[in-house]
Amino acid sequence: MVPISYYLVLSGILFACGVTGFLIKRNIISIFMSIELMLNGVNLSFVAFAAQWHALSGQIFVFFVMVVAAAEAAVGLAIIIAVYRTRETLNIDQVDLLKL
Amino acid sequence: MAQTIPQGVEYVRILPEIVLSLFGMVIMVLDPLVDERSTQKLLGLIALIGSVAAIAATLYQSQFPGLGFWGMVKVDGFSTFFHILVTAIAAVVILSSFEYMQVQQIRAGEYYGLILFGAVGMCLMSSAVELVLIFIALETSSISTYVLAGFRRRAAISSEASLKYFLLGSFATAFFLYGVALMFGATGSTSISVIAQALRLSPVPVLAYAGIAFMFVGLGFKVAAAPFHVWTPDVYEGAPAPVVGFMSTAPKAAAFAVLLRVMFESNAPGRLWLIWVAAALSMTLGNVGALVQQNVKRLLAYSSIAHAGYLLVAFAALANNGIPAAMFYTASYAAMNVGAFAVVSHLAGAGERYVTLDDYAGLGRRSPLLAATLTIFLLSLIGIPMTGGFFAKFYVFSAALQANLVGLTIIGVLNSAVGAYYYLRIIVVMYMREAREEVPAIPVSPALGAALGISVAATLYLGLLPGRVLEYASRSAAELLH
Secondary structure, three states: OOOHHHHHHHHHHHHHHHHHHHHHOOEHHHHHHHHHHHHHHHHHHHHHHHHHHOOOHHHHHHHHHHHHHHHHHHHHHHHHHHHHHHHOOOEHHHOOOOOO | OOOOOOOHHHHHOOHHHHHHHHHHHHHHHHOOOOOHHHHHHHHHHHHHHHHHHHHHHHHHHOOOOEEEOOOOEEEOHHHHHHHHHHHHHHHHHHHHHHHHHHHHOOOOOHHHHHHHHHHHHHHHHHHEOEHHHHHHHHHHHHHHHHHHHOOOOOOHHHHHHHHHHHHHHHHHHHHHHHHHHHHHHHHOOOEHHHHHHHHHOOOOOHHHHHHHHHHHHHHHHHOOOOOOOOHHHHHHHHOOHHHHHHHOOHHHHHHHHHHHHHHHHOOOOOHHHHHHHHHHHHHHHHHHHHHOOOEHHHHHHHHHHHHHHHHHHHHHOOHHHHHHHHHHHHHHHHHHHHHHHHHHHHHHOHHHOOOEHHHHOOHHHHOHHHHHHHHHHHHHHHOOOOOHHHHHHHHHHHHHHHOOOHHHHHHHHHHHHHHHHHHHHHHHHHHHOOOOOOOOOOOOOHHHHHHHHHHHHHHHHHHHOOHHHHHHHHHHHHHHOO
C-alpha cells in the first residue's frame, strides 16, 4: 500500500505548482487554471487526511470544494469575458488601467 | 450525533440567512418580470425591506442561543453582533445606491439581490463554528462581491477591478482552504471547538502551525492586511463607489469575526508574531501609501489598509479585552466608512468622473451640508474625540498596552499622526480652496440623505455613548471564551 505521506507530498507539489503558475503566467485563463490546480491540490490532501483519520467527512468536503470551485468558475469566466469585451486582450500585463 | 433531522429551533438559528436568501431570490425572480424603468426602485425597496427583516430576525434569533445543525452554527452574543452589523451595512448601502444607480444609468435589479446574497455569506461567517462551513460562507460572500465590483460593466476600469479582485480573492481562498485541510490533518476535525481541545494537548503538531499560517494568509487577503493588500487600491478605485462602501466594511467585519473565532476560540498557537508583523506593516504601508494619492477612492483604500492594521493590533492583545476592542472597531469603522463612500458616490457623478481631490475643492461653499457630513466621517477616521473612531482606537491601543505590546502601540500612535495629514488634506481642500471648474452640484436624494443620516448618527453615537456597545461586546467576548 502507498503510504499517506506520498499523497500529502503530491498535494503539496500540486499546490505549489498552482501558486507558481499564478505568479508567472501572463494569460488570464492560465492564471485561472492555476487557481483550480491549487484547489485540487487541497482536495487531494483532504482525501489523504480522511484516510489517515478514518473520517468520512474529509471526503465529503471535497464535494463541497468542487461545487464552490464550479460556482467560482462560472463567475470568473463571466468576468473574464467582460474584460475581454472592453480590452480585447487576455494578457494580464495589458489590463493595466489601474496602476498596481 | 443522535438526532438526524434538524429541529425547528435550529432553523431559527439560521433565520436571518433564510430571510436574506428568500428576499434575494424574490428579487432575482421579479427582475425580468417588472417594467424596466421601475425595476431599480421596486427591487431596491424589496432589498431594503429584506435587510430590515433580517435585523428583526436576528433580534428574534438572539433569544435562542446555542448550537445548530450538528454543531455547525452557533448563535451567541458574538454572532448576533456581527449579524446586526452586516445587515445594517447592507441596508445603508442599499439606501445609498438608489441615487447612484440612477445617475450611472444601471438598470439591472440583480445588484440588490447580490448585496443580499453577499450578506447571507457574511452573516453565516460570523455564526459558523466549523471550518468547511466558514469556507462556503466565505465564498458566498466573495463571489457576490466579485460580481458587484464589476457592475459598471461598460466601464473598462470596473471590469478590470472585478478581474483583479476575483483572481487575487480566489488565490487567497485556496490558501485558506489549504489551511483548513492542514488543520483537519493535524486534529482530525474541522469543528473549532474540537480543534481547540486538540490544540490544548501538548505537543501541538507542526501541521497545526502551518494550518494557522495558511488560514491567516487567506483571511489577511480578505481584510486587506499588508503584505496581502496589493489588490485593495486598484479594486477600490475601479469598483462602483457604493459597492466599495459595502465591501470595505461588511466582508471585512465578517472576515475579522472568523479570525477572532479561529485565533481566540481555538487558541491558535504561534499567532502573536504573525499578527504583530502584519499589523505593523498594514498600518505603515497603508498610511504612507495614502499620503501621495490624488484619487479619493484610492486614498480611502489605503486608509482602509491602515485601519485593518489598527484592528489587527487588537488581535495581538489578550483575549478578554482584545475581542471587545476589535468588535467595537469593526462597528465604528463600518459607520464612518460606509458614510464616507456614500458621500463619494454622490459626488462622483455620471461615469464616476469627479473622484479626484481637485474635484472636492470648494465643496464647503457649494454644498455646505454635504461637506460637513464628510468632515465628520474624516474626523472619525482620524480618531478625533466625540466620534466613534476615537474610542475605537482608544480601546484597541489600551488593550495592546495591557498586553505589554508597547512597541506595537507606539507604531500605531505614530501612524495615526501620519494618517491625520491626508484626512485633513481633504478637509482643507474642501473648505480652503476655490472650486477650479464648475463641478455640478446635484441635490441629495432623500434615500441618500437617510443613509448619510444613519451613518452620522452611528458615528456620533459610538463617539459619545460607547458604553452600551462596548459592554455588549465585552459580555459576548466573555461568552465566547466561556
